[in-house]
Amino acid sequence: MAELSKKDRMKIPRQDMPVQEPDARVRNFTEVALGFSKEMAQLEAQRCLQCKDASCMEGCPVEVPIPDFVGAVRDGDMAKAVQIMKSKNNLPAICGRVCPQEVQCESRCILGKKGEAVAIGRIERFVGDYELANKTYAVKKGAPTGKKVAVVGTGPAGLTCAVDMGIYGHDVTMFESLHTPGGVLVYGIPEFRLPKAVIGAEIENAANALGIKINSSHIVGRTLFIDELLSEYDAVFLGTGAGLPMFSPIPGINLNGVMSANEFLTRVNLMKGYLFPEFDTPVWVGKKVAVIGAGNVAMDSARCAARLQSLGMGNGGPGSEVHIVYRRSSEEVPARREEVHHAQEEGVIFDFLTNPIEILGDGKGGISAMRCIKMELGEPDQSGRRRPVPIEGSEFDMEVDQVVFALGTNPNPIVFVNAEGLERKRQGTVVANQETGRTTLKGVWAGGDVVTGAATVISAMGAGKRAAADMNEYLKGKTAW
Amino acid sequence: MHENGERIPLTIADYDRKAGTLTMIFQEVGKSTLEMATMKVGDEFKTIVGPLGHPTEVENFGTIICVGGGVGIAPVYPIARELKEAGNHVISIIGARTKDLLLWEDKMRAVSDELIVTTDDGSYGRKDLVTVPLKEILETRKVAKIWAIGPAIMMKFVSATTEPFKVPTIVSLNTIMIDGTGMCGGCRVLMEDGAKFVCVDGPEFDAHKVDWNNLLSRMTFYRDQEQAATARWKESHKCNLDRAVAEGVK
Structure with a gap:
């Protein structure tokens, strides 16, 4: 696409995403928002001013290099956009659909001060969908460390943690209470907002590439216990969400x-x-x-x-x-x-x-x-x-x-059977360090709704990511407990 | 059972750690149980999860009564067995609508000091509801505790029977569930002290604190859909004889 002047770029209106018409979509469960075409994504990407100190990034809990991936989309280099995206976020097709961008990245966009912010979420979704269709990027498992990690819960926090731990080279096993992985992405968010096929593909691609084992129908607190996991694994991450309804x-x-x-x-x-x-x-x-x-x-x-x-x-x-x-x-x-x-x-x-x-x-x-x-x-x-x-x-x-x-929901109390030393607050949420995810029980990290109470997918992913970084440091002996 | 299946709660009637087997007894009452009945040796369930809920607390209470009705006899059996092993004097009362629906009489006899069998229609044992011999025993003897498992309506009447005698009575509830992990609350039961989730707080509850009418009402909530699904299943799985006859007429 030809280089436009800043003035011309400012004239491009924020691109609307095509949607199913209300009369039609209220009679089906297929996706409402249909996604950008390549042309729309590139046009929208043109609007980005490529700020040097991009404040949009401060609004992203997983610190996606937003101007960089948007720039790659603008240039039509989708493979590069995917690569930049995946350096921080392994589930863009999911985040692009469910993140509350208007209070995160897009709320910080300079353009939003006088007009409308760049539709970062819609471009992100385009990149995620492009990758699901074209598979240009293979995440690579790091050199094996010999350390075994258990990740409990296969929702956004657990998935993010598991993927990062896989990339760091650890041997990851996930446990899911239901018969299908995905947690709230699967049982909570409807098909018309986040298709099951998108979740399934994101999980399968990552799990296959990183050799992550997913054990479904395993209920921690009922069919296996945190103390058992501690005796078998070098580190345990709890991303069990907030499943108890009020x-x-x-x-x-x-x-x-x-x-x-x-x-x-x-x-x-x-x-x-x-x-x-x-x-x-x-x-x-x-x-x-x-x-x-x-x-x-x-x-x-x-x-x-x-x-x-x-x-x-x-x-x-x-x-x-x-x-x-x-x-x-x-x-x-x-x-x-x-x-x-x-x-x-x-x-x-x-x-x-x-x-x-x-x-x-x-x-x-x-x-x-x-x-x-x-x-x-x-x-x-x-x-x-x-x-x-x-x-x-x-x-x-x-x-x-x-x-x-x-x-709203609170953490499900059954998770904590046989987990002596794991402190919780009055609402049942786990006490964990905000930066590292460390709990009061040695060897156990936690993140996502189980710590914060019901919140967003992306904040859970951010917590999973921070915990993974600290778990890695710990397992490699760089930090003590 | 498969990709399109539903999640249903079943009680473990017996197990064998050495053989690695679980025994479950179910009655063909709806689409899923009808379909389960067509399974053959070697067929697989898509998934099974458990055991869930809290185990029965077993100690030597003295004289206890185990009441089992219909397929409820199966889950009461391991409780009677454990209680017997713990030194209790076990009186068991098992009942069914008719003789053909009575199961595990021998197994129950083997773990009981006394066994009373009833059928509603008198085709076997005493022609009575289980509550009749239960009341007779309570009127004449000192009983420490009672367990009752069976249809909700039977447990309701067992509860009403034992309440005047102030004998602690435990029932094992089997309400409508989806996940069985405490996530949906669909199984909730109204107790004197508020709503409880049968899946994670139960399945055993103090019978005298259960709001039985609410429980019975909640069990019927999906009846229309359940009946439609059952009818649809039966229509698509008419037995070969029926089909042959129908085709023969043409």
Whole structure:
């Protein structure tokens, strides 16, 4: 592509990514965002000013050399772009799809100060997809060190740690509780946002290249234990995530039709319930669904529900509704902007400043309504966000037949059976050094949601990466415990 | 069982560490169990994970009763065996709808000091529900603890039977589960002190603290889909005789 002047480059508008139209996509589970073409990726890459002290990189938890890979895309040297990307991030096809770029790299982009930031995430996805299709880059296993490493959990934290440890030359074995690797990428994030084939390919390519063994259906804390792992491996990384769902402590949560987002999404995503009866796991959707919470998991639940309704499952069909019920205002919504936008396009209704206080039964075991109270925003709380306060006397009943709780998750306590010396905080999260991932138990590192509580894929990957670096130093005898 | 399969909880009825085998007994009630029944020696499951949940606490309590109903007899068997070995006086009450559905009578007899057999229709043993002999024993003898495993409705009535006698009663619940690892909460059961997850907190619970009506209601949540899947399976696996007859008519 011909060299453009800075002025001309500034004139290029931020490129939109082609998407499936809302009317069509709400009737299927195939991917919504279709990805850049090569031309679009190159055009978007032209917009990058190639800053010397690129502040976008500061927004990336795994420190991808953003201007370099964007520059390579601009020049049409995709193999080089892949190489630069993979020097820091082994899962670009996944990150390009699920990272909240607007609060990370793109939020720091100079262009964003006066106009729109470079669409770094979309270019990243293009690079990731290019590599999956063309396989230009082979990660190489380092010279064998003779050290054995156990990585527990095959989600983003575990995968990143395992891949880096493989590159360092260690002998890596992964343990996964479910029958398929990928963790939250597989059971939580829906097919229409992150296709299973993309995850499967990323994991398979890395595992094959690095000789990583993946043992599925191994539940640490039940079928094997942390102390056992310590006796068999030189180092253990815990990336077991935050799998324990939270329910509001309100009456009626055990009625039929009340479920955790984990249950709803696991049925839909991991078990492919949307293809029932071709697949054996049933899933049910209400006529009027209330999803409690406004994070990415809430958006995923709401959008899955809208699709199941359009497909006529459960009580779905014409006239169905999905509501996001959130106790704060639109300003505080924690979900990725694109997901909120897509949900709105798909007809999801947002009820802000609304909090459920009771779920009412229909006398037959199911739900007739959800009693809510209106909220207003008061003084800022510990999180810095204005605290929602109930408005007295504002109770009202919302007619619903399904309630999905997407209020966040805590680490699953079963992991920690037979792990004496491994300290945890009150919410069950593991105490670990933020820089190194070291826990209070010698030989055990931890990172991702098991340390932070429910957070993002990329922050988990960052933690996996930092832990791997420290584990490597330790195993090579460069640092003591 | 395969790529399209579902994850279902089954109780281990017996095991042999030397042979490396597990024994599980299941009744053909839905699509997955019907399909499992077609498996032949050498066939493989896509995946199996376990054992999950907490093991039974076994010690010498004195006189105890083990109640097993239908396929619930199988999982109560190893409990009775361990309790017997621990020195308890084991009274077992096993029941089934009809004689053909009664299993492991001999095995149960071998690990019990006393054994009572009932069938609902009187085709074998006493014509009674298991709760009738249970109540008779409780009225006349001192019992330290009771275990009951069977259909939810049977466990509910066992619980109601033993509660007035204030005898601690343990039930093993088998609610709807997906992952079995404490991740989804689909299996949750309402106890006096809040919701518990059967998969990781159980499967054994204090019967007198269980909200039985809620449990029974939750077990029916996917019944429409379960029945549809079962009917679909049966339709596509009509037996060869049926098919031959149908074709012969043409």
